[in-house]
Amino acid sequence: MIESQPDPNAVAPAVANLDVIVSLAKRRGFVFPSSEIYGGINAVWDYGPLGVELKNNVKRAWWRAMVQERDDIVGVDAGILMHPQVWVTSGHVGSFSDPLVECASCRRRYRLDELPGTEELTQTDIKDPEIVDRLKLTCPVDGGKLSAPRRFNLMFKTYMGPVEEEAAIVYLRPETAQGSYVNFKNVRESTRKKLPFGIAQIGKSFRNEISPGNFVFRMREFEQMEMQYFVRPGEGAATAFEEWLPRRMAWYRAYGVTPERLRFREHAPDELAHYAKKAIDVEYRFPFGWKELEGIHNRGDWDLGRHQQATGESLEYFDPATEEKYVPWIVETSAGGDRAAFTFLTDAYREEEVRGEKRVVLGFNAELAPYKVAVLPLLKKRDDIVEKCHALRDDLAKDIMAVYDDTAAIGKLYRRQDEIGTPWCVCIDVDSLEDGKATIRDRDTMEQIRVDLSQVKPIVMERLAKARG
Ligand code: ATP
Numbered sequence: 001m002i003e004s005q006p007d008p009n010a011v012a013p014a015v016a017n018l019d020v021i022v023s024l025a026k027r028r029g030f031v032f033p034s035s036e037i038y039g040g041i042n043a044v045w046d047y048g049p050l051g052v053e054l055k056n057n058v059k060r061a062w063w064r065a066m067v068q069e070r071d072d073i074v075g076v077d078a079g080i081l082m083h084p085q086v087w088v089t090s091g092h093v094g095s096f097s098d099p100l101v102e103c104a105s106c107r108r109r110y111r112l113d114e115l116p117g118t119e120e121l122t123q124t125d126i127k128d129p130e131i132v133d134r135l136k137l138t139c140p141v142d143g144g145k146l147s148a149p150r151r152f153n154l155m156f157k158t159y160m161g162p163v164e165e166e167a168a169i170v171y172l173r174p175e176t177a178q179g180s181y182v183n184f185k186n187v188r189e190s191t192r193k194k195l196p197f198g199i200a201q202i203g204k205s206f207r208n209e210i211s212p213g214n215f216v217f218r219m220r221e222f223e224q225m226e227m228q229y230f231v232r233p234g235e236g237a238a239t240a241f242e243e244w245l246p247r248r249m250a251w252y253r254a255y256g257v258t259p260e261r262l263r264f265r266e267h268a269p270d271e272l273a274h275y276a277k278k279a280i281d282v283e284y285r286f287p288f289g290w291k292e293l294e295g296i297h298n299r300g301d302w303d304l305g306r307h308q309q310a311t312g313e314s315l316e317y318f319d320p321a322t323e324e325k326y327v328p329w330i331v332e333t334s335a336g337g338d339r340a341a342f343t344f345l346t347d348a349y350r351e352e353e354v355r356g357e358k359r360v361v362l363g364f365n366a367e368l369a370p371y372k373v374a375v376l377p378l379l380k381k382r383d384d385i386v387e388k389c390h391a392l393r394d395d396l397a398k399d400i401m402a403v404y405d406d407t408a409a410i411g412k413l414y415r416r417q418d419e420i421g422t423p424w425c426v427c428i429d430v431d432s433l434e435d436g437k438a439t440i441r442d443r444d445t446m447e448q449i450r451v452d453l454s455q456v457k458p459i460v461m462e463r464l465a466k467a468r469g
Contacts, residue, residue: 011260013287014347021287021346022215024360028420030054030345030370031216043212043220045338050420053370053401055223055341058255059202061367062225062335065251066200073198073227074191078179080204081160081170086178089310090303091274092155096174099126100152100210101137105144111210112149116140123270154207156220172206177332179203180228181303184315184328195317195328196240198229202337214288216338223337230328232319233301237329241278241298248282248294248333252340254469256365257347261285262293275302282335284343293343294335301327344368348421354446362421363444366467371422372400373460376413378429380406388453389428392438396457400464418443424463426456 015021025031029048033040047055067075087093099112112118113126115137125131132146139146156172159165173179180187180199187199202225212218231240245264253259267279278298283290304327308315316325348362366372375393377385389404396402403422405413410427417425427439438456441448451459 011285013285014258014261015287015349018215018287021342021349024349024419025051025215025345043209043218045216045219050370051341054345054364054368055337057368057370058341058344059223059225059337061255062251062337062340063200063202066198066225066227066333070198072193072196073200073229074187074193075200076180076183076187077201077203078176078183080173080206082173082178082182084170085310086182086307087155087171087174089306090178090181091306092171092174093153095274096155097151097153098210099149101132101146101149103139103142103144103146106139106142108139108141109210110140110146112137114211122268152208152210154209156206156208173204174207175205175334176201176203176224176226177228177303177334180226181307181330184230184304185313188317195319196229196231196236198227200225200227202226214286214291216342217286217288217291219338222339225335225337225340227333229331229333230304230317231331233326233329237277237298237300237331240331241296244296244331244333245280248296248335252282252284252293252343254365255344255368256363257284257343261347263290265290265292273297275299284347286343286346293339294333297332297334299330299332301329303330304328359415359418361418361443364421364423366423366464369421369423370401371403371417371420372396372424372464373402374413374417374422374425375402375404376410376425376427377406378410378427382430384433385428385430388432392426392428392453392456396460399457399461414441423467424460428453 028050030051032046032048034044034046035041067073100109101112102109113121117135117137128134129148132148137146138144155174157169158172159168160170161168180201183199203223204221205224206221209218209220212220229240229244231237249262252262261284263283265281265283272279276297277300280296281292282294284293304315308327315327317328318325344364345362348364350361350363352359352361373396375389377389379385386406393402393404414425423443425441427441432438432453436453437450438453439448439450440456440459
């Protein structure tokens with residue numbers, strides 16, 4: 001099932017420099033630094049008017065593929081705060097940590113395995129207390145001496161209730177998965193689902209990352225899109241695991257990510273998370289290298305087994321076909337909402353030369369584009385044209401995101417819509433008043449067709465349905 005791994009050097013990223021995306025994102029209102037007028041807060045980003053549309057569309061596309069179109073998967077939306085014991089049972093209090101080193105002179109802190117010179121290290125190397133001396137690692141900023149690595153727990157803590165004491169500590173969840181596990185029994189009993197079945201969830205997670213960065217790739221507050229598939233132990237899990245790999249890869253491709261910039265990477269045995277029997281990542285060729293987009297994990301009976309043991313509540317499943325009773329195993333697909341949106345944004349970017357001028361296009365799949373249609377008047381001073389534009393936009397907006405813009409000449413308006421990935425522009429001109437027709441312009445081909453005003457919406461809706469596949 002695993003495809004051959006392309007040579008990383010042979011595949012160029014969609015943009016050579018991440019700054020191109022960061023500056024477009026800021027300028028056009030996709031993503032802003034959080035609390036910017038206060039100087040910002042590290043590793044938190046806010047989505048602007050276009051970014052929120054893009055991310056909502058990504059989440060909707062995921063929900064469609066993972067819940068709506070599947071008879072065997074249902075959704076939940078669990079709380080971010082959970083009983084603190086959940087995180088002890090899940091192993092996060094004990095082992096959800098990264099190796100941290102600190103510079104003795106500037107006090108900067110780094111995740112050991114992200115320092116230059118550690119690219120080839122195995123997990124055994126990373127656990128070696130002598131590793132900093134062995135590799136003669138120094139602070140990348142001022143060359144200062146680095147401390148030996150220590151484990152740093154990534155969970156954010158806060159207090160529940162009016163007293164800030166040890167007994168009141170709760171955690172901001174570092175993954176959505178546990179909210180699905182603790183609801184396994186509720187969901188199974190309320191839906192009467194038979195195995196195999198899945199629980200899907202989209203929501204915020206929080207990790208006090210030691211070295212966040214690369215824009216929205218690694219943040220301290222982010223969104224996950226996770227699905228837990230409950231299956232028969234052993235072979236049942238192995239089969240489901242193999243089935244989910246190509247499905248998840250196909251999802252990114254279906255929404256337009258260049259296939260050559262996607263690959264699978266299997267985790268080495270010493271790299272596996274505390275819960276995983278097997279893990280394969282879907283990786284994307286970002287401007288800063290091949291990085292994880294999504295993890296597919298065979299978690300065995302780690303989760304339900306441990307929760308059952310900790311609570312005394314039976315989480316066993318009675319299989320009516322074989323009359324066996326067992327604790328289901330779990331195959332998880334764990335994706336990031338922000339990372340996926342970032343990937344679609346980056347991969348959609350292209351620059352072209354049109355009649356001697358540079359044209360920037362975000363070639364989004366129409367389903368993901370923030371605006372589906374822009375309605376543009378050829379002459380903004382003509383009230384009759386403007387009125388028709390507003391009437392058309394209002395009608396389109398009942399079903400899809402449609403925007404009106406008259407702040408520049410038509411050529412410039414088209415370019416602006418290209419740059420934010422709007423698949424279709426509709427222009428209403430003086431002739432429209434006579435013949436009742438409008439021009440639809442396609443973002444990618446720049447082809448223009450003249451159609452009856454009454455046909456604009458059906459044509460756009462039909463093209464949109466096609467993009468959905
Ligand atoms: P990494 O190795 O990059 O730290 P991970 O293996 O810890 O990631 P998982 O725990 O498998 O990641 O999380 C599942 C998904 O959640 C990731 O594939 C990613 O898309 C998303 N994710 C995890 N951490 C972050 C983060 N700090 N910022 C944004 N997205 C994240």
